[in-house]
Amino acid sequence: MKALLTRTLNIGILAHVDAGKTSLTERLLYDTGAIDRLGSVDAGSTQTDTDAIERQRGITVRSAVASFRVGDTQVNLIDTPGHSDFIAEVERALGVLDGAVLVLSAVEGVQAQTRILMRTLREARLPTLVFVNKIDRAGARADALLAGIRRKLAPHIAPMTAVRDLGTPSAKTAPHFHDDAQFSAAQGELLAEHDDAILARVVDGPPLTPAELTKALADQTARGLVHPVYFGSAIGGQGIAALVDAVVTLLPAPTPDTAAPPRGTVFAVKRDGSGRKVAYLRLAEGSLSNRQRLTFTSSDGATHTGRLTALDVVGAEGQGGTAGASGPTPLTAGNIGRLRGLPHIRVGDRLGPPRAPGAQHFAAPTLQSVVHPRQPGTAAAARLHAALVDLSEQDPLIRARTEPGGATSVFLYGEVQKEVIAATLADTYGIEAVFEPSRTVCAERPHSAAEFTEEIHRGPSPSGYWATVGLRVAPAPYGTGNDFRYETELGALPRAFHQAVEETVYDVLRSGGPQGWAVTDCAVTLVRSGFDSVMSTAGDFRAATRIVLEHALRKAGTRVYEPYQAFELEVPIGALTAVTAQLSAMGALIEETTGGEEVRLLRGTVAARRVAALERRLPALTHGEAHWWSRPDGDRPLDGLSASGRADTLA
Missing domain, CATH: 3.30.230.10 (Ribosomal Protein S5; domain 2)
Known part of the structure; x- marks a missing residue:
């Protein structure tokens, strides 16, 4: 008989594209018995990448949920997109998580999107484990990669496993144990940086016991101060058992109030086989039952009310199904449910009291493109507009908008997102669409x-x-x-x-x-x-x-403002002059320069419309050794820009 569930964890799997995030999700489900066959990204048979576009391209576009059980704990895994064009999807998912696993490749190491994700996780103080994947691949690194993590991602990391035969098909992992004196001493020094009592024990003794070290590690991990690191291989299965144990023992499960009025957030919306909406909601407080009438508040303050016609609790199948003698399983605080019967529901809608102003902010898209149907005619244009409005319910930030003359425009984060929307229009709606060149969105x-x-x-x-x-x-x-x-x-x-x-x-x-x-x-x-x-x-x-x-x-009178990005750029010292000249030519403001004799780190701001060109030119200027990171940083006045000249100036 299965143990009675006493806690639920909602965990996000995050990574730079191609680090092995979806493969890790698949391995976790398989090794814990949630599925009986491993899916493959290449074969398009994974549990979480269910959309045709995701299977064809081998990338995650929408957040997806799967679950497994370990003892009395249910873990809901939320597989998030890895490509930077879908960062808003990741940001929405973070709001419903109890913890995260950040996946790195042992070969490629810390990549641009990895830095953005970790910075976001650290700012949110979200408990995060680091999983270094692909240890069985040629070129895999351990010590150098750990140094890179400390320098580029987070200074306080705790390596929890060692690797033998690194970079070979026979690579294996072994856990470090707190009864090893050298490992315990290193752990104690790390944990002492955030705890004066531990510091006193490290300096004056007696040494912390293995149990005390484990408790202190769990406490500091839960507070986002320390990030345990595990090595392994999602494809080969090495190191997975240690990661599963860490998820259950080091990441904290909340103790929500099930008696309070229901409160929660919709973080994903999909369509079922009949075309009806299915909303994924993480319930923070209270409980929900089928046929209940609910009122939601959208991000713009508008409200809408509907009655649940069907309610499935993620993971309830593992408890004997979604229905029993007493009826369907209710959704209780801390869990995730699939809600049906809410035709006006959108991603980001909130159940319960409206969110306080400024409590959550998603970076707005900085690109806009006008879309036309390849087939001319009013009917085709109307079908295209309806399809784009439908897609904007899954990602409200793309904001399908009618332009003068009847065309429809969408807001975007990048060109890959444009390609995915075009493919979705063709495959799901049967509409061939033509996108005009993207231009920067001003205000x-x-x-x-x-x-x-x-x-x-x-x-x-x-x-x-x-x-x-x-x-x-x-x-x-x-x-x-x-x-x-x-x-x-x-x-x-x-x-x-x-x-x-x-x-x-x-x-x-x-x-x-x-x-x-x-x-x-x-x-x-x-x-x-x-x-x-x-x-x-x-x-x-x-x-x-x-x-x-x-x-x-x-x-x-109005003044036009264009979006800016804050950047960090790591360059070899020999390329510093050429890179700073290029930044200056593109109007970038370098606010800080730090570093040593071999590498310099530049921090500053630059107009968002210049970022793509900079990223294209940096490899040639630095022989491929530049590391660029940027994120939205508000906007700045743009003088002398007229409506007629905006497309040429900002394309």
Whole structure:
């Protein structure tokens, strides 16, 4: 008889693309008995890469969930994308995790995306184990790789296994034991860096016992201070048992309040065989049952309500199925459920109280591309738009948007994401799409405050609409987004007219300001309103609001801002002059230079539109020895950019 489950862990598997992340997920499931046959990335038979695009390309595009059991612990594995174009998918998954396993290749070592992922994990203080994969591959390294991890990822790492015959098919791992004096001394010194009591024991004695060392390691791992490192091979199975033991013993399981009102976050949305939505929700508190009515809040503050028609608990099959004598298994706090019957559900929707402003931030895409159907015609364009809107429910940040003239545009993180969307449109929706060259996404902010009013004058207003609308626009604090306010008396307008004004304000700001870019950090206040009780309609207020807001924005004036990236660049000393000259030519600002006699580390900022060109040129300038890392770092004013010139300037 299986042990009664007493704890649930939700663990993310993260890695640079091709480090072996999905293969490790497959091996963990196989070695713990969750599956009876190993899948293969090359054969497209893995458990978590289920989409046709993922199987064809051998990459993970969407987060997927699988589970296994070890004793009284259920571990839900969330396999996340490894390619940088899908970083938003990774960021969403981090919000529902209890811990993570960061996978490195023993051959390639620390790669660009590895550094981004570890930095994100450390900033979140998420407990993280490091698994060094591919020890049986030629060129695998151990000591040099550990030095690279300390220098580039995290200074406080605890190697927990040793490797024999490294870089050969017969490579094997063996655990270090705390009863080994040399290993215990090294562990004690590492743990003493974060604990004065341990430091006193290391200096004055008596030495920590093996049990005390194990307890201290688990405590500091749980707090994200120390990162245990395990060597192994996902394909060959070496080192997997030690990693499984570490997941269960070193990563902390939360103790959520099951009696509280339900609270949780939707981190993935898929379609089942019949095309209906399936939402993956990590429940943080409370419990859910089938047929329950739920209200969700989207990232933009909008709410929607629906009733569950089906509820599956991830891993419930291991407890004898999802249904029993008392009915379907409820979803309890700490677990992940698949929810059906919610047609308006989107990734990022929150069950329970809305998230506090600024509590979570996902870097916005910096590229935009206009998409056309290869087959001309209004019907084809409508089908394409509907398909892109559907895809944006799985990744809201791509934001399918109607452009002037009826075309549809999407927001992107990179060219691989564009290729994946094109392939998905063809395979899933039967639509061949053509993408225009990507251009950098900028934003407009109001330069000053201004008002404009459109009045009804004894009949229709001069614009032809039965509505009086007066709006004031003003700059809002940087990074706060857009805000709509009232100075008119509430109730002076019928609710439908109020709603028409507010919805149109947000729509106009999203659609673009005087220079053609979406407007942000703008406070819009309704300062005057009026209507005719017989003639006015909500349509009048929508049309009038659009005209008034466009006039007010032109009067206030707007300034264009382009996105920037903060970068770290490691270069050999011999290439320093050439690299700094190239950075200067591309307008990069070098803020700090550190390093020794052989390697220099440059830190600074650069316009996002320059990053791709820099990454292409660095290998030739440094003989392939440069290491580049960058991430979004807000935006900066871009003077002299007009709407007509934006495509040429920022393409």
